[in-house]
Amino acid sequence: MDAIKERRSIRKYRAELPDRKLIGEVLQAGMLAPSAKNRQPWKFIVFTEKSKEQLLRAMDAGLTRMLDDSTIPQEAKTGLTDAFHTLKIMQEAPVLIMILNTNSGSPFDGISPADRITEICDSLSIGAAVQNMLLKAASLGLGTLWIANTFYAYPELAAFIGTPSQLTCAVALGYPDEAPPPRPRKKPEDVAEYR
Numbered sequence: 001m002d003a004i005k006e007r008r009s010i011r012k013y014r015a016e017l018p019d020r021k022l023i024g025e026v027l028q029a030g031m032l033a034p035s036a037k038n039r040q041p042w043k044f045i046v047f048t049e050k051s052k053e054q055l056l057r058a059m060d061a062g063l064t065r066m067l068d069d070s071t072i073p074q075e076a077k078t079g080l081t082d083a084f085h086t087l088k089i090m091q092e093a094p095v096l097i098m099i100l101n102t103n104s105g106s107p108f109d110g111i112s113p114a115d116r117i118t119e120i121c122d123s124l125s126i127g128a129a130v131q132n133m134l135l136k137a138a139s140l141g142l143g144t145l146w147i148a149n150t151f152y153a154y155p156e157l158a159a160f161i162g163t164p165s166q167l168t169c170a171v172a173l174g175y176p177d178e179a180p181p182p183r184p185r186k187k188p189e190d191v192a193e194y195r
């Protein structure tokens with residue numbers, strides 16, 4: 001409960017690279033998550049230093065392509081400013097973990113209803129793994145940010161990583177350089193119902 005209550009999304013990081021052993025403990029927490037039919041559909045790729053710089057160059061190229069492409073409708077571009085802000089945070093964080101769904105491909109490809117159900121279940125499983133990772137990191141004194149703005153640069157990131165697997169999300173990790181207050185939550189009566 002302490003880790004659940006004290007975890008925050010961290011958007012400012014110290015430069016110090018956490019020990020590989022600590023990163024391993026965070027990954028291990030993810031791997032212990034429940035998963036639909038125990039498929040364990042996740043793969044974690046850890047980027048630091050040079051490889052992280054290269055990954056983020058690919059993300060920058062993707063976001064810039066979106067911004068410059070006049071054929072992409074304006075409504076598809078809302079959120080790009082936020083994505084560029086997330087990119088800056090990713091540049092500051094010393095560790096980036098890309099989380100792949102090894103049972104799915106690009107979310108921009110068509111999908112049958114049966115495959116969609118499998119994909120939803122695998123996404124839920126990956127969400128459980130990521131939350132385990134965030135809580136473990138918090139208990140180790142590490143800060144994290146769960147990131148989905150990677151979708152804005154999907155083709156560039158997938159090509160750079162060189163995978164047909166689905167890039168589900170990313171987690172930024174490092175020693176926090178801020179201690180933000182808790183963000184607001186909806187009231188229990190607005191989100192929970194007893195029948």
Ligand SMILES: Cc1cc2nc3c(=O)[nH]c(=O)nc-3n(C[C@H](O)[C@H](O)[C@H](O)COP(=O)(O)O)c2cc1C
Nearest residue numbers: 007008009010086145146147148149150169182183
């Ligand atoms: C699936 C998911 C994707 C997210 N993507 C981003 C992101 O791309 N950039 C960002 O700054 N925050 C991102 N967040 C963090 C949320 O904004 C944050 O969790 C929320 O505002 C609540 O704040 P808290 O985590 O400090 O409680 C994401 C969170 C989740 C769960």
